[in-house]
Amino acid sequence: MKIGVLHPVSGALSYSGQQGRLGATMAIDDINAAGGIKALGGAKIDPMLGDAQSTPDGGNAEVEKMNAAGVCAVVGGYASAICLSATQTAARYDLPYVVDVGVVDSIVTRGLKNTFRFGPGFGVIAKTALENLVTINDQAGKPAKTVMIVHEDSAFGAGLAKLLNAQLPDRGFQVLETIPHPTPMREFESVVLKIKAQNPDIIIPANYYNEYVLLARTLQQQRVRPKGIYSVLGGAASSYKFVKEFPEAAKYIMDCNHWFDPKNPKALALKKRVEDKGQFYTYEVYMNYSCMLLLADALERAASTDRAKITDALATSTFSGHLMPYGPTKFVNGQNQGAAPVNTQVLDNDIQVILPAQFASAKPVFPMPPA
Numbered sequence: 001m002k003i004g005v006l007h008p009v010s011g012a013l014s015y016s017g018q019q020g021r022l023g024a025t026m027a028i029d030d031i032n033a034a035g036g037i038k039a040l041g042g043a044k045i046d047p048m049l050g051d052a053q054s055t056p057d058g059g060n061a062e063v064e065k066m067n068a069a070g071v072c073a074v075v076g077g078y079a080s081a082i083c084l085s086a087t088q089t090a091a092r093y094d095l096p097y098v099v100d101v102g103v104v105d106s107i108v109t110r111g112l113k114n115t116f117r118f119g120p121g122f123g124v125i126a127k128t129a130l131e132n133l134v135t136i137n138d139q140a141g142k143p144a145k146t147v148m149i150v151h152e153d154s155a156f157g158a159g160l161a162k163l164l165n166a167q168l169p170d171r172g173f174q175v176l177e178t179i180p181h182p183t184p185m186r187e188f189e190s191v192v193l194k195i196k197a198q199n200p201d202i203i204i205p206a207n208y209y210n211e212y213v214l215l216a217r218t219l220q221q222q223r224v225r226p227k228g229i230y231s232v233l234g235g236a237a238s239s240y241k242f243v244k245e246f247p248e249a250a251k252y253i254m255d256c257n258h259w260f261d262p263k264n265p266k267a268l269a270l271k272k273r274v275e276d277k278g279q280f281y282t283y284e285v286y287m288n289y290s291c292m293l294l295l296a297d298a299l300e301r302a303a304s305t306d307r308a309k310i311t312d313a314l315a316t317s318t319f320s321g322h323l324m325p326y327g328p329t330k331f332v333n334g335q336n337q338g339a340a341p342v343n344t345q346v347l348d349n350d351i352q353v354i355l356p357a358q359f360a361s362a363k364p365v366f367p368m369p370p371a
Helices: 014-033 056-069 080-091 122-139 155-167 189-198 209-221 240-245 265-276 283-302 307-315
Strands: 002-007 046-051 074-076 097-099 115-117 146-152 174-181 202-206 228-232 254-257 342-347 350-355
Touching: 002 014, 002 056, 002 283, 014 046, 014 074, 014 209, 014 265, 014 283, 046 056, 056 080, 074 283, 080 097, 080 115, 080 155, 097 283, 122 155, 122 228, 122 254, 122 342, 122 350, 146 155, 146 189, 155 174, 155 202, 174 189, 189 209, 202 209, 209 228, 209 240, 240 350, 265 283, 283 307
Parallel strands: 002 046, 002 074, 074 097, 097 115, 146 174, 146 202, 202 228, 228 254
Antiparallel strands: 254 342, 342 350
């Protein structure tokens, strides 16, 4: 059976897209090696790989091709803007679509019956991030009072900045300034000069991988050292690639993001396999791996390649083969209610879970020690 695997594997988001494709195809290989979809006589999954080219239009064009080729479902999308557009296109054909990452909540609040998001959205992530920021600050004696937000200006970053601006003051933090930027962005000197002039206690970045790394490196080069860099969905903050390539810029950065369960043997075994391939174990990998397992579980229960039956099977999913620190899978209006982010921090050139306590592998270090 054909399954569409859609990611931005060229353009500004290509690294994340390639990582997502890696996770999805590793899962397909594992499913096929374990006997395929047994309820369909051991049918093997035949992936149709699509490149969204880092644009919504590119994603739409690929969904059109996938529909014409007769895929029975699509997994992926990665960026919120691509997911918003591609799921809408898929809905015209009643084509089941499992969103891997896209966090804008309007992806699942538009009433599209074909759309299922496995991971948490903005609302849940922002709420968790702010609750955990308050906890970390309180435990340290409330040293942080002021914040600056730096965000990319598409649906992802702009939506998150709006939420943070609305909620941070109620949590006791003053937002000094919110600075948007385009993707791609070639330099952050002017942004960092603004940060330096206002000297916030906390910097909150919300951007994709390349821009995140450039911002963090520029902060380091300009010797800007706030009490904390606290990311919400930081594009590089929870990335082993960033930590390995720029360890000094990454030190002590905290993030509220998608992450694997560090106490789950299956998650650790997949981590080893990915690293043995010479790749980094990023959230795009294990989220897409998980989404493909979720879809395979639905195919088993649907016992059919009929799109309507697959949609019904996804809607009633109780998938439990988690690599993520998730509760039981339960979709309400297309959103997995069991999905939850965690807080991580870069400590000793590694990434540790610091919250919630039941998944934690270290305690937070805050404020950042002097350089």
